Amino acid sequence: MGDERRSDEPGQLGDAPVVADIDFLSGSRHRLRILNVLRGDAMSRRDVRASVDASRSTVRRTLEGFLSRGWVESTDDGYRVTAAGELVAAEFTRLSETLRLTEEFAPLLEHVPPSSFDIEPEWLAGAELTVSTTAEPYAPAQTQTETIRTADRFRGFLPAIELDGTELVHDRITNGEFTASIVLGPACADHVMEEPFAELFREKLATDRFEVAIADGTLPFYLGLPDDERIEIGVADAEGIPRALVQSSNTAFREWGEATFERYERNAEGLSAADFETEQTG
Structure with a gap:
């Protein structure tokens, strides 16, 4: 038959049976909920209906569709999910959560x-998630500044830099309250080697509580690793206006951030206080 697949040929997203199954499961807000409910103990139609607050006809059509696809089976104790149904429910639930998060x-x-x-x-x-709004266009940057104000240690890379934040970091480092290791984007290089940035960098480097390097290429976003638990990712638009900042304590996300920072740091050019000498200091 034209629509049949040989058992040794994996289904592709464009295959009619695969698309039909996806359309069926996503065609009603009740269907995935019903499939997930049946991942537990066997349930009667009445119990299923009560669990998902759906009509009798909706539950009947859904269960018939699941039975025909081999996702559930009917037993003396009621309906329950099959091994195939368990896999479908788990993956479709994960996809639904991914779509919600994106x-x-x-x-x-x-x-x-x-x-x-x-x-x-x-x-x-x-x-x-902190986002830029009409009322608070710099809300992400303000949240990032608050991190610098309260953390004890910080590592990260910055595609851009501004004076207020640099002064805050300078004051906390020279007062012995803060240590930092940063990688700056190439666009920052000439900028920070001129006054008033240069003096602030010289004084920070003199404390041995500060390290700075220039990345060998464009930095894709702001990455912050304050203290030992959190990770921050910040983005700006084409004009350099901060648009969003994400803060997370997820362990895997933090480990990814540490590996990402270390990769950029390895390829960056480290700077010393001498690199920030200007004509004014000479």
Whole structure:
């Protein structure tokens, strides 16, 4: 038959049976909920209906569709999910959560290059998102500044730099309250080697509580690793306006951030206080 697949040929997304199954499961908000309910003990139709608050006809049509696809089976104790149904429910639930997270974190994701942000979607679950709004256009930057104000240690890379934040870091480091290791984007190089930045960098480097390097290429986003638990990812638009900042305590996300920072740091050019000498200091 034209629509039949040989058992040794994997189904592709464009195959009619695969598309039909996806359409069926996503065609009603009740169907995935019913399939997940049946992943527990066997249930009667009445119990299923009560669990998902669906009509009798909706539950009947859904169960018939699941039975015909081999996702559930009918037993003396009621309906229960099969091994195939368990796999379908688990993967479709994961896909649904991924879609929810990508919608929630769209202000961040639309500004990061996919090749540089190879994370698992579930790492974003529970993260805090600060976005730029008309009323508070610099809200992400303000949240980032608060991190610098309260952390004891910090590592990260910054595509851009501004004076207020540099002065805050300088004051906390020279007062013995803070240690930092940063990688700056190439666009910052000439900028920070001129006054008033240069003096602030010289004084920070003199404390041995500060390290700075210049990346060998464009930095894809702001990455912050304050203290030992959190990770921050920040993005800006083409004009350099901060658009979103994500903060997370997810362990895997943090480990990814540490590995990412260390990769950029290895390829960066370290700077010393002498690199910040200017004509004014001479």
